[in-house]
Amino acid sequence: MQRLVDRLLAAGGVQAGRLRDSGVRRGSDVGLDELHQLPFVTKQDLWDHYPFGLRAAPETDVVCIHGTSGTLGRQTLVPYTAHDMDVWSEVMARALAGAGVTRRGLVHNAFGYGLFTGGQGLHQGAMRLGASVLPVSGGGTDLQLRLMLDLRPDVLCCTPSYAIYLGESFRSTGITADQLSLRIGLFGAEPWTEQMRIEIERLLGLRALNIYGLTEIIGPGVACESLDSEGLLNIAEDHFYPEVIGTDGEPVPDGEPGELVFTTLTKTGLPLLRYRTGDVAAVCGPVPGSARTLRRMTRVIGRSDDMLIIRGVNVFPAEVEAVLLEDDRVAPHYLVVEDRRDSSRPELRIAVEPYSAAEDAAVLERDLAAALQQRLGITCVVRMFAPGHIPRATSGKARRVVRWNHGV
Ligand code: ADP
Ligand code: K
Structure with missing residues (x-):
């Protein structure tokens, strides 16, 4: 910890400035016990100082660069x-x-x-x-x-x-x-x-x-x-x-x-x-x-950032996933749509796929809506699609959440 703080202070820049503002002059000023009193760094800081504003080593010491997948829209380079x-x-x-x-x-x-x-x-x-x-x-x-x-x-x-x-x-x-x-x-x-x-x-x-x-x-x-x-x-x-x-x-x-x-x-x-x-x-x-x-x-x-807030109830897509996949009829493919087209009445719409094409849509939709209501306390509209119809993650990260906003 002390070595890290010394390194940050020596590098100067945003993190060093914030440390100095909180009264830190050298690494030995802070122990693990005081860590919680020090300022945070956020994704916004990395965006504000894109591409390398928070770098602490000289450019000549850098041997490679990677980036976030940009799931949240803006890229960060490291x-x-x-x-x-x-x-x-x-x-x-x-x-x-x-x-x-x-x-x-x-x-x-x-x-x-x-x-x-x-x-x-x-x-x-x-x-x-x-x-x-x-x-x-x-x-x-x-x-x-x-x-x-x-x-x-x-x-x-x-x-x-x-x-x-x-x-x-x-x-x-x-x-x-x-x-x-x-x-x-x-x-x-x-x-x-x-x-x-x-x-x-x-x-x-x-x-x-x-x-x-x-x-x-x-x-x-x-x-x-x-x-x-x-x-x-x-x-x-x-x-x-x-x-x-x-x-x-x-x-x-x-x-x-x-x-x-x-x-x-x-x-x-x-x-x-x-x-x-x-x-x-x-x-x-x-x-x-x-x-x-x-x-x-x-x-x-x-x-x-992926948390869905529907009529005051907070849910993560993974919590929806847990309820859906607990049902033996449901295949591991789903989409969660946060529908805010009518801003006075946001809806959560969930697209699911059964294993069997013979599944009765009305029954499955009703059962899943009831299970979601009971387990997560959210009312949502469940729609069943034919097997193979929900988009697959054919290489990297799956996109499970879709947001429909006003005017879309
Ligand atoms: P991006 O934020 O653009 O997706 P990354 O490719 O660096 O950038 O992905 C890191 C993010 O991926 C983590 O912050 C986390 O949200 C998610 N993640 C990585 N591994 C897991 C995991 N095992 N379980 C849940 N989420 C994970
Ligand atoms: K080997």
Whole structure:
């Protein structure tokens, strides 16, 4: 922490200015206990100082640049130094090892390669671990399937929605889970539920684990489930110090959900002190008695920007997903439409797809609307579409939320 603060102060710029304004002159002025009194950094700060205004290392030390997927519309670019790349490979190798990947492993990496951090992060981590990596990237289902059958990888990495898409595409060509060699899957980059995990495990015949990260902090590898982490994600806390805050910006106790805030303890290219991620989750201690002593976090329920507020009720799309997929008739494809065309009466419309074309639409729609009302307290309009009619995530992150505004 102290080294980070010294680094930020030495670099000058926005973060240094704010630290000085809060009375911090040197690293030894602040301990972890005082961290919660220091100012936040937000996505807006990165946008305001686009592209590299918050960089803390000299330009000559930068060895590569990645960017956010731009899910929220505007892009953020992040410079990495050789040291950052080293930290990233290490946390990713740790994540893969915790998931049971070994040097004998072959990682079929179907995360996208490019500005997006998914592909590169898994790639380096697998190499650092000493496994082999197959950089297939997203898209091209025929190639994905051929490589999977010819090379028999034991590990698959991609977004959960793409995992579903791959599984369904394989199945449509007559290939079932028992013909595949997959043992472990690391899925992330978008919110997903326990119900989705069951669907993926059934389709692909593997153990599905959750990996979390964001470009601003490093990329994937900020936290990852391991075989022994009991359903929560181990945070690489020695590099990315977590806090959870309420809507008032104040810390919430362990185990209570709130917005995740990370401080990058070791990064040098773009070190961030108290970066507000916008992602909602809870943080808690390690598994009691476990050799892993770092703290864990729950799955991310959603990002605050994706929260739907319908007639005063707040819901995340993932909460809708959990209710929908609990119903055995419903396939893992859905869309949530926030309909504000009539501003006096906003509606939540939900498009679902059944497994069977023979499903009675009226009955299914009524049952799901009742389940959503009972579980989430929201009244919504559910519409069933024929199997195959809801758009698939054919490479990266799924788009589950559509907003219809006045005049659209
Ligand atoms: P963008 O914000 O443009 O999508 P990134 O590609 O850096 O940029 O994606 C990071 C974001 O993806 C996180 O802030 C989080 O909202 C989401 N995310 C990443 N991994 C997970 C995960 N395992 N579960 C839920 N959300 C995730
Ligand atoms: K190897």
